[in-house]
Amino acid sequence: MTRKLEVSFNSPQCGWMSIGFEDGVNEFHTTTAHAPHATALPDLMRILSELADPSSSDNEHLLRWNRDPEEFDFRFVRNSDELTIEIYQYPTEDRDSAERELVYSHSGSVAETLTAFAVTFNQLYEDRDTDEFEFNWRQPFPYKEFEEFKGKVNRDI
Numbered sequence: 001m002t003r004k005l006e007v008s009f010n011s012p013q014c015g016w017m018s019i020g021f022e023d024g025v026n027e028f029h030t031t032t033a034h035a036p037h038a039t040a041l042p043d044l045m046r047i048l049s050e051l052a053d054p055s056s057s058d059n060e061h062l063l064r065w066n067r068d069p070e071e072f073d074f075r076f077v078r079n080s081d082e083l084t085i086e087i088y089q090y091p092t093e094d095r096d097s098a099e100r101e102l103v104y105s106h107s108g109s110v111a112e113t114l115t116a117f118a119v120t121f122n123q124l125y126e127d128r129d130t131d132e133f134e135f136n137w138r139q140p141f142p143y144k145e146f147e148e149f150k151g152k153v154n155r156d157i
Contacts, residue, residue, distance in 0.1 A: 028104030
């Protein structure tokens with residue numbers, strides 16, 4: 001049975017952003033920081049754009065993000081029409097694999113998973129001026145990656 005994934009990225013505040021993943025069975029919520037992984041948000045959009053392409057030979061990606069001092073690995077694996085997300089948490093920036101913990105996992109269709117991300121990315125985009133995204137995230141909104149993601153999701157899934 002496929003569980004519907006819901007992804008939330010809330011408006012950034014003071015360089016932090018609350019994010020969440022829920023699928024009716026499992027859920028994971030945390031805050032993420034704008035640094036030191038300064039390209040985490042645009043990298044996430046690039047990874048998802050790549051995974052939207054069924055002809056891509058690169059079907060596994062790892063995204064590093066942090067909460068300070070905790071670190072996270074977001075692992076994405078595409079297998080045919082299924083996409084698995086695994087989130088691992090490390091207690092420190094040392095990223096000792098012996099100390100990492102799987103804190104969230106979800107498998108679903110590529111289309112359903114990418115659509116869940118599209119909903120939250122669209123909301124971030126729509127609210128970017130009201131939320132003073134660039135001031136509060138301390139980085140520019142990733143316009144280029146957002147447009148590429150939208151183009152891929154609408155075309156390839």
